[in-house]
Amino acid sequence: MRTLLLRTLFGAPATIAAPSAADLALTETGRALEERARKLFGRAITIREVDAGSCNGCELEVHALNNAVYDVERFGIRFAASPRHCDVLLVTGPVSHNMKVALERTYAATPAPKWVVAAGDCACGCGVFEGSYAVVGAVDKVIPVDLHIKGCPPRPIDLLRGLIALMEKATAGADTR
Amino acid sequence: MPKNRVADLLAGRAPRSGHHPWPRYEIDAAGWDAVGQGLAAGVTLLGFWGDVGAVHAALMAPELGGPCIVSLAVRAGTFPSLGRHHPPAIRPERAICDLYGFVASDAPDARPWLDHGAWGLRAPLGSRTSAAPRDPVDYDFRPVHGHGLHQIPVGPVHAGIIEPGHFRFTANGETVARLEARLGYVHKGIDGLLTDCDLERAARIAARVSGDVTVAASFAFARAVEAALGAEVPARAQALRGVMAELERIANHLGDIGAICNDAAFALLHAHTGILRERVLAASDRAFGHRLMMDQIVPGGIARDLDGEGARAILATLDAIAPRFAEIVEEYDETPSLQDRTCTTGIVAPALVAAWGAGGHVGRASGRDFDARRDLPYSPYADMAFKIPVLAAGDVDARVRVRIAEIEVSMVLIRIWLDDLPGGPVRHALPQVAEAREGVAVTEAFRGDLLVWLRVAGARVARCHVRDASVFQWPLLEAAIEKNIVADFPLCNKSFNCSYSGHDL
Numbered sequence: 290m291r292t293l294l295l296r297t298l299f300g301a302p303a304t305i306a307a308p309s310a311a312d313l314a315l316t317e318t319g320r321a322l323e324e325r326a327r328k329l330f331g332r333a334i335t336i337r338e339v340d341a342g343s344c345n346g347c348e349l350e351v352h353a354l355n356n357a358v359y360d361v362e363r364f365g366i367r368f369a370a371s372p373r374h375c376d377v378l379l380v381t382g383p384v385s386h387n388m389k390v391a392l393e394r395t396y397a398a399t400p401a402p403k404w405v406v407a408a409g410d411c412a413c414g415c416g417v418f419e420g421s422y423a424v425v426g427a428v429d430k431v432i433p434v435d436l437h438i439k440g441c442p443p444r445p446i447d448l449l450r451g452l453i454a455l456m457e458k459a460t461a462g463a464d465t466r
Numbered sequence: 467m468p469k470n471r472v473a474d475l476l477a478g479r480a481p482r483s484g485h486h487p488w489p490r491y492e493i494d495a496a497g498w499d500a501v502g503q504g505l506a507a508g509v510t511l512l513g514f515w516g517d518v519g520a521v522h523a524a525l526m527a528p529e530l531g532g533p534c535i536v537s538l539a540v541r542a543g544t545f546p547s548l549g550r551h552h553p554p555a556i557r558p559e560r561a562i563c564d565l566y567g568f569v570a571s572d573a574p575d576a577r578p579w580l581d582h583g584a585w586g587l588r589a590p591l592g593s594r595t596s597a598a599p600r601d602p603v604d605y606d607f608r609p610v611h612g613h614g615l616h617q618i619p620v621g622p623v624h625a626g627i628i629e630p631g632h633f634r635f636t637a638n639g640e641t642v643a644r645l646e647a648r649l650g651y652v653h654k655g656i657d658g659l660l661t662d663c664d665l666e667r668a669a670r671i672a673a674r675v676s677g678d679v680t681v682a683a684s685f686a687f688a689r690a691v692e693a694a695l696g697a698e699v700p701a702r703a704q705a706l707r708g709v710m711a712e713l714e715r716i717a718n719h720l721g722d723i724g725a726i727c728n729d730a731a732f733a734l735l736h737a738h739t740g741i742l743r744e745r746v747l748a749a750s751d752r753a754f755g756h757r758l759m760m761d762q763i764v765p766g767g768i769a770r771d772l773d774g775e776g777a778r779a780i781l782a783t784l785d786a787i788a789p790r791f792a793e794i795v796e797e798y799d800e801t802p803s804l805q806d807r808t809c810t811t812g813i814v815a816p817a818l819v820a821a822w823g824a825g826g827h828v829g830r831a832s833g834r835d836f837d838a839r840r841d842l843p844y845s846p847y848a849d850m851a852f853k854i855p856v857l858a859a860g861d862v863d864a865r866v867r868v869r870i871a872e873i874e875v876s877m878v879l880i881r882i883w884l885d886d887l888p889g890g891p892v893r894h895a896l897p898q899v900a901e902a903r904e905g906v907a908v909t910e911a912f913r914g915d916l917l918v919w920l921r922v923a924g925a926r927v928a929r930c931h932v933r934d935a936s937v938f939q940w941p942l943l944e945a946a947i948e949k950n951i952v953a954d955f956p957l958c959n960k961s962f963n964c965s966y967s968g969h970d971l
Binding site: 292293294297303338339340341342343344345346347348349350351352353355356357358359368370371372382383385386387388389390391395416417418420421422423424441442444 | 629
């Protein structure tokens with residue numbers, strides 16, 4: 290263990306950093322996000338992820354935000370276990386009828402000010418599950434949505450970009466409220 | 467012997483025509499009852515689902531030759547329960563009742579399963595009558611009696627970034643006396659959506675039954691369609707299907723191994739496996755245009771060809787991660803504090819995995835030597851010899867070690883296919899078949915065998931049912947956690963990593 294631990298401590302970080310062309314977007318995204326998050330929330334925002342009927346593809350990519358490559362915590366964004374502790378609900382899936390009440394209650398349990406992000410094509414529009422007796426549909430049919438992030442599933446980089454857009458919207462809203 | 471009764475029952479009987487590649491037999495209620503007894507005596511239930519006016523069960527046993535499907539016409543809305551002979555059939559029976567309204571007579575458990583009273587409909591795939599909504603909390607959990615017991619309700623919204631389900635723990639202090647799961651929260655009506663659906667759309671839906679097995683599900687769906695229609699698949703596409711399926715297995719196993727270590731508070735390995743997983747997804751993206759390779763396997767072949775750069779990206783990634791993965795395994799082996807959590811935790815008895823026909827790491831960690839890639843062989847695995855790890859301990863540690871061994875095998879398989887990739891096209895047009903045909907296929911997803919059965923007519927899917935490995939694994943989680951401490955539940959749950967969406971459909 291000592292070897293792996295020491296190498297982890299002193300080796301080059303796995304986190305995507307600066308300036309190869311492909312990585313540039315992530316760096317820019319990250320910096321912009323950092324500024325916005327600081328303005329609005331001081332240093333941090335907290336997200337509660339709610340799967341309201343997803344196929345779990347979106348969950349895999351939301352998970353990836355937390356890995357050492359994307360390392361979303363370096364921007365002050367972290368995921369919380371309870372809606373009571375969060376600022377943002379990140380909702381995936383077409384809302385199933387069986388999850389509708391749970392989603393409504395999770396939203397009600399989240400303290401204001403709060404924002405809702407619908408992540409993935411299903412959360413944004415119902416995706417391939419359109420027309421089923423078992424789904425309500427897009428997330429905004431159940432709770433108000435502040436931002437839509439498309440993709441099936443959205444890539445981690447798209448989720449990061451989406452969170453920046455949310456910051457902009459939230460900041461604008463905070464100015465006028 | 468009850469076993470032989472099933473073989474006797476089917477011997478000499480003519481299967482229904484137009485069903486491929488396994489035979490499908492239409493049997494009567496007495497035969498159905500014999501099937502129930504055969505299941506109790508060791509025949510494996512591969513799947514159990516409803517259809518218009520009928521129920522189907524997929525069976526597998528050495529004495530039956532190969533796998534087969536038996537079907538029973540439902541009379542007056544009822545059929546004899548298989549669950550009263552064979553507990554693994556209970557939840558599928560409850561699901562059939564919720565979706566089709568067919569009542570399993572003498573069933574040991576008549577509670578609703580997928581129907582939480584929120585659809586406004588009863589039997590949405592059957593009589594489709596309107597129903598008043600019920601309170602979603604209204605569900606009769608099994609009573610647990612005893613001194614000093616308390617209940618811990620968890621879910622449906624869980625603490626992590628995971629799918630929804632409800633777990634009702636009854637604990638005595640720290641020790642779990644009983645766990646009862648209630649699932650169905652992410653039921654999306656997939657059997658309904660796959661009714662009279664054009665083929666292209668059906669393939670996209672099948673790919674989204676459970677995102678983590680999107681490749682395996684598309685693979686099984688495509689093979690079922692090809693079996694039904696007698697379609698040919700180019701050699702190049704077959705090899706590349708194998709590459710995608712094994713990349714999916716590696717990525718998921720890496721994620722699981724890390725997450726299990728993380729649930730034992732050993733975050734270092736989670737961080738390292740997370741990096742390796744990310745590299746595999748990035749290589750998959752470069753090679754096939756999608757990180758999870760969703761919608762890449764289609765009936766008739768694959769959606770896009772692999773170019774030289776993509777193949778090199780995969781091989782370079784394998785070269786890069788192999789030594790790193792070996793270090794991670796060494797780390798796991800040399801950390802007693804970690805093994806203190808995983809060894810002897812969450813043991814599943816071999817008799818249970820055998821009875822439930824539990825596949826994947828759940829079955830193979832408890833001595834069930836079954837892998838669809840070898841035992842229900844299909845291209846590109848049919849001519850390959852590869853090691854299938856089977857362990858006896860049945861604990862979290864054994865499920866980790868099965869995954870470790872499988873990653874190593876998957877890397878070898880991918881190299882073999884990419885080193886000798888056939889040329890030529892990657893997709894053939896499907897033959898035009900006017901009459902209705904039926905097909906079935908099983909692929910080995912990372913979590914176990916995944917079955918797709920369907921009926922196609924023209925270019926449309928008339929009916930289709932997908933059965934994820936989770937269906938026969940979820941109930942065993944309840945056995946695994948018994949007499950363990952509540953705090954070890956995340957560890958046990960992650961070591962199974964059952965799909966909620968794949969179960970709930």
